[in-house]
Amino acid sequence: AVGGGGGGSSSSSADRPGSALTLRPALLASLSHDGAPSSSDRRALQASAAEARCARFVLIQRFNALLAHLAPLVHSSREHEAHTLGGRLCLLRGVVFLEVKQALLQRFVTSTAKDADAPQVLLNRLRALSKQSPDGSHTLLAQLQEQLSLLHPRALCRADKAFRVNFVGEAADDHGGPYREAITQICGELQSGQLPLLLRCPNGRHGVGAGRDVYLPRPAASSARELGWFRFVGQLLGLALRQKETQLPLNLPSLVWKQLVSQPLDESDLRGTDELCWQSLQKLRTIDQEGVDAALFGDVIFETFQAQLSDGSEVELLPGGRHSRVTFESRHDYCDAVLAARLRESRQQCDALLQGISLVLPQRLLSLFTWEQLERLACGSADVSVEVLRGRTKYGVGVSSVQRHVRYFWAALRGFTPEQRSAFLRFVWGRSRLPISAAEWGDTRFTLHTKQSPRPDALFPVAHTCFFSLELPAYTSAAICRERLLYAITHCLAIDIDTTTGARENRQLTAWSSSEDEEEEPGAPPSPTARR
Structure with missing residues (x-):
């Protein structure tokens, strides 16, 4: 089962443990693959001799320490404006530590965050799935864009999540789960043909080369409505850079990301x-x-x-x-x-994306990041690592990692395909990708509980998306555990068993507010495996 229930400024970069700004050069050789500096930073440190490598790192480290203090005063241009100091800094984006860039971004986000109550939106997922049209007018993206267009973009620049979601006909109270679920479903619409905005790249259609799973902006998507939707997707991308709760699992190629950060395009x-x-x-x-x-x-x-x-x-x-x-x-x-x-x-479409981002973030902040960094910050990592998830797991009362059904659970996850692991994460958290850093994880933990029953094999798991937790029956075999999990993550889409007053009110909503639509059937009863 799944439910929707409950779901500042940071210290200086140089004060954080593992900071590249305070790393002693002598330790450079012992850095792990995931250590500081980031992969793009490491490329700038390649040298044949250890002494030369350390000397170069000291120089880059000193440059970053100065930049960390002075960037707000000088970073006001983009790469193509190389005659300015800000433009020159953008040309040096490959040697600027990621933590320096993120600190600059966080400073702006903190200073412009709104503390007003989150605006509420009403989304009809049943209509989006059952009344698909070539123009995408019934999609969640269209529904959401229509409602949020009435607000000033800055009203969405909140510290946690941009808005509060009410799903028509679903007993879900939004404390994070429905919000993440809505964003994830919108990205699914963009990459499924339900909207005339993106198309699978030629490599994917022909089954050759790399990047077969990426989607390109459709060159013909240039009507006022379509460009408006691109601007709205750009606005969501900007919110993903501002908020931990917002993450867009989009598979876009370097050709798109480079245009957003003003990096030159080439044959690759x-x-x-x-x-x-x-x-x-x-x-x-x-x-x-x-x-x-x-x-x-x-x-x-x-x-x-x-x-x-x-x-x-x-x-x-x-x-x-x-x-x-x-x-x-x-x-x-x-x-x-x-x-x-x-x-x-796709320049026209990418310009529209950039216009949307600029509604919630200044474009000049983007141009210090590489395209790879921007993609990971906005979209996370497509690979759901079981070991990373396990390292971020805590166990409920009476549950331990050595119990038989818990071992069956982790074995099942390891045996899943990447797509199935993403589906599992969406089932328990409403998002399909993990955070990419310790800072983005924060204090968030996945919690595993045991669902007590004298007949555990007859039950399905129950997920609480807002709390990122799962109630797992004490299955008696690995095969049953895998079968029940796969059924749950494949067939349970509704967030439908919250019992709060708001959730019950959402459950009673059975029609979309449009006079041109016929009356809809009441919401279906919760499935055997439900989500809170």
Whole structure:
């Protein structure tokens, strides 16, 4: 079962344990893979000799110590404005410690956080699932955007969560669980075709290359409504950078993230989404090495100066390009033009995302981060590590890690696929990715209780999403434990067994407030495995 029930400023970076700002250079060689500095910081420290490595680290460490104090005074530009001091700092983003960047971000977040009550929204998940339309008008994203557009964006800049969710027809009281569940479901809509905003990249559609699970902004999604939705998704991304409670499990490629932090795009970004196109361009550039010269070129290559974008639409690379044949001499110009067209095909949509982010965060804060850092801060890690989760687990009264059903539980999680582990996390917490750092975890712990019963094998587990806890029956075999868990995480979507007054009122809501819609059936009774 699952329920929705209950769910400041930090110290200086240099005062935190494990800080790269206070790390002694002599300890540099003993850093673990997950230690400070971060992976992007370590790349800046590569040197052949240990002494040179330590000397370089001292220099970078001193630079970061000064920057930590002075960045609020000078960081006011973006990378393309290299003539300014702020622009030069953005060019050095690879040697700026992540903790310095996060401290700068946190300073802004703390100074602009609102302490007013969270605005309430009413979301109808039953309608979103049962009345799908090509234009996405019944989706949760559309419902949420319509209601929040009536508010000033700053009203959502709260310290914990941006708004409070009431699910129509579901007995859920939002203390964190329904909020996280709504955000996760919206990301699912974006990546499932329910909304005309994103599409699976060509690598995913063709089953080749890397990044087969990423989604690209649809180049044709340029109507006022669609760009408005992109701006709203950008606003959610900005809130994810501000709030621990907000995390967007989106699979977007470097081609998108780089545009958000003003990092230059290159061929690797095309290859990461369309391997076949990249290979074609490489072969065309080096076709002379295959024995094809100017005389033979026209017999084997029939391209004109137009390119096919990721959604299948075609654009001319120059005026009248569809009638202009590519020649042996012009093939490099053609390849450069195709590369440029493919890399900028989603610029309008990415600009809309950036506009949405800027409603809750200044763009200049983003440009100090690398694209990888921004992705992890907003979306978390896609890999749900069982060992990380176990390290963040506490056990309820009378429960210990050596008990038989608890051992069955951890064995079942280890045997799950990555998708199943993400589904489990959503079942117990309303989000599908783990926090990426100790700071984001804070005091949060997963709690495992035993659900007492004389017939445990007949029961399903009960999850409390707001409290990040699970009641696990004392199953008598590993096979039964795995079977019951898989059924629960696969079939239990509703958060429907809270017993508070607010939850009961939500349960009685049976219709969406729209005169054009027919009357809906009352909410279904809770399933055998429910969520609080």
